[in-house]
Amino acid sequence: MYNEDHIQESVRNDMKTRGSFITFEGIDGSGKSTQLSGIANYLEKQGKEVLKLREPGGTSIGEQIRAILLSRGNMAMSIETELMLFAAARAQLVREVIEPALANGVWVLCDRFMDSTTAYQGYGRQIDLQLIGRLNAIAVGRCKPDLTLLFDLSVEAASTRLAARSDKSDRLDLESKAFAERTRNGYHELAKAEPNRFRVIDAERSVEDIEQQIENILREGTGI
Numbered sequence: 666m667y668n669e670d671h672i673q674e675s676v677r678n679d680m681k682t683r684g685s686f687i688t689f690e691g692i693d694g695s696g697k698s699t700q701l702s703g704i705a706n707y708l709e710k711q712g713k714e715v716l717k718l719r720e721p722g723g724t725s726i727g728e729q730i731r732a733i734l735l736s737r738g739n740m741a742m743s744i745e746t747e748l749m750l751f752a753a754a755r756a757q758l759v760r761e762v763i764e765p766a767l768a769n770g771v772w773v774l775c776d777r778f779m780d781s782t783t784a785y786q787g788y789g790r791q792i793d794l795q796l797i798g799r800l801n802a803i804a805v806g807r808c809k810p811d812l813t814l815l816f817d818l819s820v821e822a823a824s825t826r827l828a829a830r831s832d833k834s835d836r837l838d839l840e841s842k843a844f845a846e847r848t849r850n851g852y853h854e855l856a857k858a859e860p861n862r863f864r865v866i867d868a869e870r871s872v873e874d875i876e877q878q879i880e881n882i883l884r885e886g887t888g889i
């Protein structure tokens with residue numbers, strides 16, 4: 666039985682403004698994770714409740730799938746298996762975490778989302794793009810990002826940054842330069858196809874400049 670307080674609480678929840686869903690995309694080493702942290706701090710200072718997520722992962726099931734995807738013990742993984750594991754982790758994240766958070770007025774910042782699958786598995790691995798579109802649709806349902814920030818950086822610059830950063834590489838870090846070029850090009854195609862959702866960031870610039878640019882984009886779009 667619902668008591669009066671419970672009803673009041675659910676009415677308040679119904680009236681809550683839905684949160685915004687912002688995704689951070691780009692090739693590995695383009696600076697997404699760095700900016701996601703900075704922007705989360707900025708939004709929190711503006712009084713927003715913020716949830717930071719990364720893909721694949723973000724749920725118990727998703728983190729288990731992530732471990733399978735990244736393990737260097739799984740070099741035999743077929744590209745079809747890989748595709749469906751990314752989609753499976755995403756389907757779980759959307760239903761278990763993202764949708765409920767947005768409904769509760771929380772701002773959700775996600776390091777990679779459906780566009781990573783189109784760019785990496787579609788353009789990078791060259792799996793049929795229509796098939797990927799259908800799989801993405803199953804995984805995300807109506808939960809598409811309100812805004813996608815694309816960190817655009819040359820493959821050379823990104824690999825220089827990664828070489829400086831890491832002492833170990835996972836299965837997916839071992840891809841070729843040609844793969845990274847195709848992936849970057851795929852992101853360009855996606856941004857061209859959906860100019861209202863995408864904002865392309867020149868990721869060669871300094872951390873501070875980029876953060877300023879993103880704050881401006883957020884102010885223009887949402888007035889915060």
Ligand code: ADP
Binds near residue numbers: 870871875
């Ligand atoms: P991603 O999440 O896209 O893989 P990271 O945010 O982890 O990228 O950044 C990769 C590396 O580059 C890190 O060592 C980070 O400190 C560095 N880095 C991030 N942004 C910049 C920038 N604008 N200029 C120079 N180096 C950067």
Ligand code: TYD
Binds near residue numbers: 697719751778783
């Ligand atoms: P991660 O360590 O999160 O990458 P990053 O360098 O961006 O911090 O590893 C995720 C890897 O998985 C990265 O190489 C991109 C790849 N990926 C896909 O190929 N398809 C996908 O759908 C997603 C979400 C990631």
